[in-house]
Amino acid sequence: MTQFDARTVPADQTSRAALEPAGLDYRLVDAADTTALDGLSRAVARGFLESEPTEEVLLAGRPAQETRRLVGVYDGENPRVEMPVATVGSWVAPLTVPGGELPMWAVSEVTVAPTHRRRGIARAMLEGELRAAAGAGIPIAGLTASEATIYGRYGFGQATWETRWTVDTRRAGWAGPEPEGRLHPLDRELLAAALGELHERTRASRAGDIAGWTRRWQQIAGTDPGEPHGRSVRGVRYVDAEGALRGALAYRVVESEVDWTRSRLEIRHMIGETAEARAALWRFALQHDLVGTVEAGMRPADDPLPWLLADSRAAVPTVQDHGWLRILDVPRVFAARTAAAPLSVVLRVGDRLGFAEGVWRLETTDDGRFRATPAAGAEAELELGAGELSSLYLGGVSARSLAEAGRVRGDLAAAARLDEALRLERAPHLSIMY
Numbered sequence: 421m422t423q424f425d426a427r428t429v430p431a432d433q434t435s436r437a438a439l440e441p442a443g444l445d446y447r448l449v450d451a452a453d454t455t456a457l458d459g460l461s462r463a464v465a466r467g468f469l470e471s472e473p474t475e476e477v478l479l480a481g482r483p484a485q486e487t488r489r490l491v492g493v494y495d496g497e498n499p500r501v502e503m504p505v506a507t508v509g510s511w512v513a514p515l516t517v518p519g520g521e522l523p524m525w526a527v528s529e530v531t532v533a534p535t536h537r538r539r540g541i542a543r544a545m546l547e548g549e550l551r552a553a554a555g556a557g558i559p560i561a562g563l564t565a566s567e568a569t570i571y572g573r574y575g576f577g578q579a580t581w582e583t584r585w586t587v588d589t590r591r592a593g594w595a596g597p598e599p600e601g602r603l604h605p606l607d608r609e610l611l612a613a614a615l616g617e618l619h620e621r622t623r624a625s626r627a628g629d630i631a632g633w634t635r636r637w638q639q640i641a642g643t644d645p646g647e648p649h650g651r652s653v654r655g656v657r658y659v660d661a662e663g664a665l666r667g668a669l670a671y672r673v674v675e676s677e678v679d680w681t682r683s684r685l686e687i688r689h690m691i692g693e694t695a696e697a698r699a700a701l702w703r704f705a706l707q708h709d710l711v712g713t714v715e716a717g718m719r720p721a722d723d724p725l726p727w728l729l730a731d732s733r734a735a736v737p738t739v740q741d742h743g744w745l746r747i748l749d750v751p752r753v754f755a756a757r758t759a760a761a762p763l764s765v766v767l768r769v770g771d772r773l774g775f776a777e778g779v780w781r782l783e784t785t786d787d788g789r790f791r792a793t794p795a796a797g798a799e800a801e802l803e804l805g806a807g808e809l810s811s812l813y814l815g816g817v818s819a820r821s822l823a824e825a826g827r828v829r830g831d832l833a834a835a836a837r838l839d840e841a842l843r844l845e846r847a848p849h850l851s852i853m854y
């Protein structure tokens with residue numbers, strides 16, 4: 421799928437007008453103007469509590485920034501004129517959905533300077549992003565959030581979750597298969613390349629994943645100059661019995677000063693194209709010498725890890741929201757999705773910003789997809805908000821759970837039918853931060 425270039429979408433005039441009376445200038449940043457680009461990147465680093473970026477770090481960040489639609493909000497009284505007081509960066513990325521792919525407006529780099537917080541700047545920026553995306557015909561937006569409390573108000577809903585594992589390696593043992601392939605150490609440059617290659621080959625197999633980009637792999641592999649622990653990153657690859665690359669692991673070992681045999685191995689990223697590769701990489705981490713604890717974040721909800729261990733209680737999971745989605749075009753997102761069971765249900769969707777608002781008949785087609793059509797006048801069986809509909813879309817949470825929490829209202833039998841149709845074989849999963 422050729423991706424739409426978000427940089428061609430002009431600044432949203434409603435947001436511009438909302439901020440102007442406060443002396444704030446909301447505008448697109450021209451990435452060819454390196455002073456403006458670096459000013460924005462410095463503001464992003466401040467917003468994300470990072471140290472002041474060096475020239476080398478700014479230079480390394482430019483190629484990725486240049487591909488994004490960057491918005492800065494400028495305060496004319498600011499002594500650093502090139503540094504915005506608020507930022508947002510977006511691009512259009514392919515999002516894997518059950519049965520295909522959708523162009524997704526990826527929202528990132530949302531920051532407001534601590535001196536300018538809670539004056540409605542983030543609201544203007546986020547609503548501006550959604551209007552820009554919808555106006556450009558992009559049917560869904562997505563993001564990963566620093567806090568779970570920020571984005572529900574704009575109609576985003578949690579759609580994928582990450583499991584963080586903490587494993588006591590002494591207790592774990594191994595009950596999984598003995599892989600037939602081989603492991604090889606990789607230096608960091610090769611590791612970045614292997615992660616990028618494997619991600620591109622595997623991302624279509626999990627609903628909720630999106631395409632990566634070069635700098636993301638360089639950051640994970642530790643070759644990016646902005647990575648605080650870059651030089652301590654290590655890598656291995658797994659090749660199958662035929663010699664084909666099937667998996668890669670980026671990790672770091674943090675030495676224990678009190679007991680050298682109880683160091684901590686942090687998994688920064690693990691990709692296995694096959695179950696065998698995933699098992700081999702887990703086994704490598706768990707049996708690493710001098711390691712007492714293995715930690716791994718951003719793992720899917722259905723990771724087989726506990727089943728690979730002799731003692732499943734050695735692996736302790738913590739679950740947290742990870743990927744958030746925001747449906748902008750109800751008929752298009754559902755037409756892109758396959759269904760697990762036949763369905764016909766009427767939904768009333770509330771959306772303060774209007775994009776998903778309405779009464780919709782959601783049904784399945786003869787070719788096993790969904791079809792959403794306006795059904796004004798029909799009696800709604802379920803009522804929910806745009807955020808809840810976005811959470812349900814990938815099948816990662818059930819309508820029945822949301823109904824129990826009061827987030828979906830109406831007929832529980834209709835909620836059960838909706839769940840049957842949205843159900844997936846594999847848990848949806850987003851494997852990177854963006």
Ligand SMILES: CC(=O)SCCNC(=O)CCNC(=O)[C@H](O)C(C)(C)COP(=O)(O)OP(=O)(O)OC[C@H]1O[C@@H](n2cnc3c(N)ncnc32)[C@H](O)[C@@H]1OP(=O)(O)O
Pocket residue numbers: 467468527528529530531532533536537538539540541542543544563564565566567569570573
């Ligand atoms: C996709 C990403 O980039 S995730 C990264 C988000 N950024 C960060 O975490 C960096 C640090 N934080 C910040 O820069 C800012 O605090 C932001 C961007 C989170 C919020 O910016 P602000 O301009 O202060 O928000 P704004 O004034 O527009 O608030 C809009 C609404 O969100 C609420 N809100 C803002 N921040 C938060 C928060 N952290 N938690 C809960 N509610 C919040 C406000 O109370 C307001 O509520 P309302 O519905 O009653 O109007």
